[in-house]
Amino acid sequence: MTAAATARAPAWPRRLAHLALVLAALAFLALFLLLPLAAVFAEALRKGVHAYLAAIDQPGAFAAIRLTLLVAAIAVPLNLVFGVAAAWAVARFEFRGKALLGALIDLPFSVSPVIAGLVYVLLFGAQGWFGPWLAAHGVRIVFAVPGLVLATMFVTLPFVARELIPLMQAQGAEEEEAARVLGANGWQMFFRVTLPKIRWALLYGVLLCNARAMGEFGAVSVVSGHIRGLTTTLPLEIEMRYNEYDYVGAFAVASLLALLALVTLAAKTALEWRYGDELAAHAPGGH
């Protein structure tokens, strides 16, 4: 009896401390994450569903949606192919300068998005390296769709590679080597052995890459020139409406992107729950 009492006695303050820690974490998450998310929808619906739908049902919004989809449809597949090629080279072969290559692949994560846009203006703008040549041939890159695609490619370049490299390193090459020994050619080996082993991680990387590609603001803002209907993606459309004091309009467009974020989170979480062991135990694929 006394023994049980003394054993239980120190458990009380500890349980209280547990509760306090859980509540503190919940309060932080609610305040910093949930509240901003709720604010997007509350502000968008401030003047009612009718005003909300009217704000979305506009040519500017549709053009922005089309452009956002177009940019992502080009940038994401290109970075997917790059990610697979880079992961194949880094995870399957030993060569000099491998650590440096890994650092270069991660480089876009530590470059400000504004700088990512700026470098393309310096290359292809009127005063840029290729500016005069492009002008003479009537090609527009900056303040046009190609610039938006390039800037988006820069900022989303590491996502797929970073997802695949640790996974493929952990998986090892034995199965691919067996396929080769059994007579498969390179592409057969890749499509029948490698791809099935990495497909969920690939999808995971593509999800994150796509979320960033559709939501990128800083880099595309610099190269866009803000020509409404022509070079404004959804995030830029938000900025333009916001600066014109069209708050319901800005938040209505923002709510579309917030929905995309929620769908991305849900799909990502589903992948983690379902195929967690087929994803890399990775450091966060940050932005």
Added chain:
Amino acid sequence: MAARRRVLPGFGLGLGYTLAYLGLIVLLPLSALAWKASGIGVAGLLHLLAAPRTQAALRLSFGGALLAALANAAAGLLVAWVLVRYRFPGRRLLDALVDLPFALPTAVAGIALTALYAPNGWLGQALMEHLGVKVAYSRLGVVVAMVFVGFPFVVRTVQPVLATLDREMEEAAESLGARRWQTFARVILPMLAPALLTGFALALARAVGEYGSVIFIAGNIPMRSEIAPLLIVQKLEAFDYAGAAALGVVMLGFSFALLAALSLLQRWSRRWAEQPA
């Protein structure tokens, strides 16, 4: 290794494609930045750095990012701890929610935070009335936005390490009479230090360059709440390409120096963590 290279194909193709793509998308553009920046010369660079507005913007971008990363280290450690060590209803949902700042576009986060913390916003009004604190359109607002965008990094680096931590060390410490906080400070924290530093560095790098979520809430008052990336944009809009490029190079230089120092600190902390106590 030599044998493997003979068995597995695609080394030349994979590496060649990787290098060509990296060269075209990242390295060539960045060399244009260095080239354009060199156009203003040493005197021009010193003039740019001596300008009070440049100094104020760099101080805010780097100082604010340091503060935000520190806040994220503390909050991230707390959230990772709670998610790994305790079981409560809704835990997995919260775990998924942690990545929201990665998924939510920065412009959306920017206007949402501004609406919340503006003088007439849900939080801004209460903070102003009860505490006299102004968040939106001030430097504090910049830090709040930086905390938001960098939040997931520390949680996601610390969480896996915490989950695989050997509980026997803690039990040993406690059976030897250590109090709970002593165990945490002397046993658990040293083992988490390398992961914590990685998360801190990632959050810092993200916050230093952050643009979209900050410019809405900052109010962008020159000398007060103007971040360095915004100054780059303004120089660009004034067709001062060399100035914009030079400021970009300065920002990158500071960031890389900071990240290199952190990586040294991390290597040191790892050795410290692996040392037999």
